[in-house]
Amino acid sequence: MRRAFKITFRILLVLVVSAASLGVWKREEIFRLLAVNSLFAEEKIVGNFSNMEGAFETTPLARGTKAISPLPQGGEMVLPAGTDQWLKDRAVTSLLILKDGQIRHESYHLGTAPNDRRISWSVAKSYLSALFGVLIDEGAIASLDDPVTKYVPSLKESAYDGASIRNVLNMASGVTFDEDYLDYDSDINRMGRVIALGGTLDEFTIDLKESFATPGDTWQYVSIDTHVIGMVVRGATGRDVPSLLSEKILSPLGLERDGYFITDGADVAFVLGGLNFTTRDFARFGQMIAQNGSYGGDQIVPADWIAESTRPSAPTADGKIGYGYQWWIPQGSHEGEFMARGVYGQYIYIDQTRNVVIMSTGADRKFREPGVNDGNIEMFRKLVSIL
Incomplete structure (x- = not known):
């Protein structure tokens, strides 16, 4: 190879x-x-992850006109033994820890800075989940059990014909898609080249014809499911995801900087992993989720959607990590413990019971090695335990 x-x-x-x-x-x-x-x-890799506009077409995500929301400084925490080695081993580029909405630790590494807008990779999926909850509440989408083809007729006769919205939210579509980032010829890397060359993700998705399981029966993480969620959003509302996300999720948060989405050749947002924000602005989103969708006096996302989307509803294997509606639930988790996760070390880890949010970005080329994700979760739990 x-x-x-x-x-x-x-x-x-x-x-x-x-x-x-x-x-x-x-x-x-x-x-x-x-x-x-x-x-x-x-x-x-470190520089690229702060400058994704150099490799892809992008579209801005306006922060809106709301004043920047405060992230007050709390007492600086003493990091536990082993943290420095973890930061080095995992090529962490930023670490921000919030307790009760106050910054208890903030640091940047490997030449990155607070103003960098870092690529979140699959953390973006959890943003789309939050937006979806708002649209369900507003009635734009009738039911999670509607077939995706109700809103996206072009998916008829594709591998997604017969899959429900719930199936794709749960990553249980049964669609065949190779997610191996280390294989040059995998579907996920082939998709990246389609975007770079100005192709369209809608056509890429419609052309998928093979399935390995009946929708709803088997969980397998396939990022293209998230693009289908984006297609459903666009079909149901007649609007693009960036404008909806800016209006309904981002503007009320009082972000520090505009963000941006990677797009394909048709200016369609790469909703499965193309979101770029500063570490602090990612943390603001995490704090809103930790507070059951409430932030700065506004109920941005319905609280019942936060509860439903972050419980382990997908048909994952017993004894393994759980999955909800585009959120991960760690093995052995307690109530209110869940996370958004992206490749190469991107995390928004949330512990609602302790009102802690940990935002971590990275450039970890060893992220797929056995035990790495479990070790990261162990570190997050250790950090929570001393707050």
Whole structure:
């Protein structure tokens, strides 16, 4: 596979040189594809994750006109033994800990800074879940048991024909999709190249035809399910996800900076992992969720949706990590303990019973090694225990 990658890279390099000399109109797309191919390279990953607009098309997420909401400084906590080694081993780029809405610890690493807008990867899925809860409450979507094709007729005769909204929220669609980030030819990496070259995710999704299980029977984490949720939102409302998210979720939070979404060639947001915000602004979202959807005097997301979406309702295997509606529930969790999680070390860990939110970003190229996620959860629990 490494040899094939080198050959592919050389071909791309030739294309770039040719495009530069001939003035070919696809030059920008080729440069973006080259950027995607080196996105996770050891020497570039930290900088890339703070500058995703260099590899992809993007659309802004307006912070709105509300004054910046305070994140008051509480007493600085003493981090437990082993934290420094964990920060190094996991290539953590930022760590922000809130207790009762106050900052108890904030630090930035590997050359990152508070103003960096970091890519969240699959943490973005939990934002879409929150938006979905608002739309259900408003009546834009009638029922979680509606078939997705009710709102997205173009998915008829695709692998999603027969799947319900609940199935895709639970990652239980049964659709065949290879999520291996380390395999150059996997579906998830192929999808990334489609975006870089200006292709459309809707067409990519419609073209999926294979299933491995009946919808609702089996849990398997397939990120394309989240794109289908976005398609349902657009079909039900006639609006794009970024404008809805800005209006209904982001504006009431009083963010410090505008954020942005990665988009495909049709300017459709990469809702399954393309959200970029500062660490503090991610933490504001987490604090709102920890407070059952309430923030700054506003009920932003219905409290009953927070409760329903963060319980382990998906058909995951016994004794393994649980999953709700685009939220993870750690093994052995207590009531109100759940998290948003993205590849390479992105987390919003929430413990509602102790009113603690931990926001962590990273560039951990070893994130898939056995025990890494469990070790991160153990560290988060250790941090909570001393607050």
